[in-house]
Amino acid sequence: MLVIFLPAANHPLCVDLDGTLIKTDLLIESAFALLRLNVLYLFLFPYWLFSGKAHLKHEIARRVDIDVSLLPYNSALVEYLTEQHSQGRPLILATASNQKFAHAVAQYLGLFDRVLASDEQTNLSGHRKRDQLLADYGDNGFAYAGNARIDLEIWSHADEGIIVDATSSVTQAAETLTRVSATFASTKLYSPLSRYLKAMRIHQWPKNVLVFVPLVAAHQFSDGDAVQAAIIAFFSFGLCASSVYLLNDLVDLPSDRAHPRKCNRPFACGEIPLIHGALIAPVLLIASFALALLLPPDYLLVLSLYYVATMAYSFRLKQAALIDIMLLGWLYTLRIIAGAAAEDIEPSFWLLAFSMFLFISLALVKRYTEVRTMIALGKTDIAGRGYRSSDLHLLSQFGSASSYMAILVLALYINSENISAMYQRPELIWILCPLMLYMITRIWLLAHRDEIDEDPVVFIMSDRRSQGLMLLGAILMWFAI
Template structure:
């Protein structure tokens, strides 16, 4: 369908060119050539490691949009090779260039960023872009185009309502991902020779972006419900359900923030480059707004349970943000923090139920979740090794660390089993279980499951998130059902 549109558009364009002797084609960048906005991307990159820099953004913005763009461009290490280009439009432009047309990149982005994109693509004969003194948008862009082409006929390719003034004076135009209102108005202003229809807003892209499938991790909030033997208490179950929902909303908010700040590293990753924000399927502005809305809703739900649970939720959010913004870039600190975040969920469940989590439960969770966090790093390092890489982008690991990480992960798993074995012999178990000796069978199921996870990792069969892998793995599900049966038998 896209190729048919491109072919017919090229033919119509050729007729328009031959009639008006127009050889100049001006192409917009943000939202047209790429599915993103370089101003927003440069701002996110600027705030990535120092969120308090937002005050600098405010000061720069007060001096004008062009000044803001110039300052951000100085700090933005743009890699044009990984931007989310519209490949069908690039193919169309290549055909125009082969037919002898002069292509000029005309964008409101800063001239330094625009030059990098133009140099990478090798399509353009020139670049018109914003400078520190001039924001090249709307009428300013029109004036720059008129000056560049010497008032000769030209074609403009764009997407935004701010481009309407340019289309009004262009001999012809091409619409790319324009809204219905903008497209209708553009058709009344000039001869539209080709259209690349607006990509529909897909709910599935937003669901994927907020990672609803990750909500299954918040089943960990139900662990204190089981260990406190409150599984038959309807009020307790409702409390934990609300607690899990609050954590899920907040977690989705942080996932969006994480993806916004990790645009460059995600686009360079063989799997993560398909994430909706990195691929340009979810606009950056929409992602920011959705993140704020989810966070506020999550905190409101948490506040309905208790002030203490709200405090735990805020602490969870702060720790997750710290991980996303900084801690995940440090070797080992990242996996220890991940293990702590899993344990946070167990603490959250206990607070929602107003019970005190035992020392044994917290110690066991830290060791087993550290093992699983190291599984995740191992799977990433193996993938990197297969692609002939040497160091992870945005992380502090190298492929040479794989052996050490595997050893630490397996050792941490065995430590978790040892903690559980010591727990079985404690007075606490004797008080809570009628047949505590049955719990020894759990040591076997946990050993088997952890061993299975690490063997799957060594065979390169592990998804980069072990808990999600376990949720779909038949062997893991069998072990989970068997473990539940053992616990009920011990009661």
């Protein structure tokens, strides 16, 4: 939303970059881009910072490139600047971001007559930016567009202020310091809490009900201690997964922005400051492991293994074709193993084999839908993944084969000696085979029709027909006991 209060003056308009022109922070964004190349750079950050923040920005910037065409620009502000530029007003990009990125943004937009940015020695922020603008344009000789409290000391010397996505306190303070000619406030479609819950992907927590599977499979759902342990494991796994989701989204910003649906994720579109994700992720992880201390040591070991594996996936292995599929399938199976560890139940070979084949198939569904989406957009490769458009049919074949292997394992289990010891009426269990066959075949049919645009496990949890099939299967197992 744009509100114009006064006509704009003819003074040069100096525009801040991070949080003003773009809804992101290039220092944090470039830092995670560097960590994506090699996570060991994390240990160099304190060493570089010891020589100053400008040096840190310089060292990061010279090692990574950012596709500035994908950045979340403030479209209303860009439109306003375009109008000002067309009227002949001088525009200056004045930012604390490194000059490499600042010049790239200026060149991409084609609106700015000059760029003032940080170099290896000077971090052009706060009073340094103020002093630079005063030296170049004099007191009250320029207009300034900013968003943060640190910009107040610049507005106090500006003849005109433009406020962009600032808090109410910053806006009120700015209005006492300068003549505010325009205010830009983004329309918030969701409440602040809902945006954070979306970033944590709370809607994917139902996947963690897999920790209850060993409890049900062993017919120990009447064991109060085991049920309590499963509930704790559910929340512990959820917090751990959310921590990883936050870091994954911070690392995956470029590929998310290039994706037609993932570009709407809170970090990718600028709804949530990147620094908040970097701070919340470790808090969630600590809470997860604090809950894990209430459970047997084996659960803590499995949870640690899950975290290490998901971090390896986020930073490197998601780009390795087929390895990413195997790892995704294994991460789902780890939830079942974690549940068994928490509930002190020995998981059976049949359960683990069935789950591994099933979840590899569902992971292939996920990649299959992503490849189909990229083909529809006319692209040959998936950004941040190791697949090409020509892999589509192979992924479908691999996924179908894996799903039918899962059903074969189920059929062999039903025909084994174990079944008679577990169920009084094992013949009812046989009906699970056609139910599973129908459900997994339908999933692949919907994927082929491009009617699944999300994680297939989440789709199964929310799809009415799949829910009905799972309920029918649970009823059959209950009567078979």
